[in-house]
Amino acid sequence: MTKKRVLVAMTGASGSLYGVRLLQALQLLPEVEVHGILSKWAKENLRLETTLSAAEVGALCDVLYDENDQSAAVASGSYPIDATVIVPASMKTCAAIACGFADNLITRAADVALKEQRPLLLVPRETPLSTLHLENLTKLSRLGARILPPMPAFYNQPRSIEDLLEHQTMKLLDALQLTHDLGRRWSGAPDTAKNHML
Numbered sequence: 001m002t003k004k005r006v007l008v009a010m011t012g013a014s015g016s017l018y019g020v021r022l023l024q025a026l027q028l029l030p031e032v033e034v035h036g037i038l039s040k041w042a043k044e045n046l047r048l049e050t051t052l053s054a055a056e057v058g059a060l061c062d063v064l065y066d067e068n069d070q071s072a073a074v075a076s077g078s079y080p081i082d083a084t085v086i087v088p089a090s091m092k093t094c095a096a097i098a099c100g101f102a103d104n105l106i107t108r109a110a111d112v113a114l115k116e117q118r119p120l121l122l123v124p125r126e127t128p129l130s131t132l133h134l135e136n137l138t139k140l141s142r143l144g145a146r147i148l149p150p151m152p153a154f155y156n157q158p159r160s161i162e163d164l165l166e167h168q169t170m171k172l173l174d175a176l177q178l179t180h181d182l183g184r185r186w187s188g189a190p191d192t193a194k195n196h197m198l
């Protein structure tokens, strides 16, 4: 079986658990080979926001790269990567990608995804968003990136942080066109007899 290669990069925006949850979900899919990069500030936020170490999160990847290794395979468009996800994506990293400023492996890999016209998914986390943030995200959207901010839905009646993480991960796996059974999908209002939550 040819595996689908998915590159997951985590940066220093808040919400490191979104990245962790995606890595955990991908690890369960045998058809996916997970490549990972953690920025210096992603590692720091893991320490501040979770009980997980960078080493434990790195172990969820089949291949792990150093963010400063510009000679890594994923720095080249000649290396086949099927999709790149940056989760969470800091405004700094989004700004760098929007400018083509590929000064580390994460921004270079995103630059490669754009130039090769491969799927690039961004999970930007910041609030409020300045006009500069919005302009960068709009530019990236126009360039072909998909912007999936972690905005929780409430129609599925989340009860826990895990429910919120799972919903966002469901949206990411859907965008990656992977088959999975995560999350609760809307299938019509529950007070209509023929409709119910899946």
Ligand SMILES: Cc1cc2nc3c(=O)[nH]c(=O)nc-3n(C[C@H](O)[C@H](O)[C@H](O)COP(=O)(O)O)c2cc1C
Binding pocket: 010, 011, 012, 013, 014, 015, 039, 040, 041, 042, 044, 045, 048, 089, 090, 091, 092, 093, 125, 126, 127
């Ligand atoms: C605790 C903490 C939370 C942060 N949260 C955010 C955030 O939500 N969004 C953001 O854009 N930057 C956030 N930052 C700032 C980034 O970490 C900082 O801009 C960093 O340089 C990003 O670098 P990177 O994109 O290479 O990881 C946060 C920093 C810390 C220490």
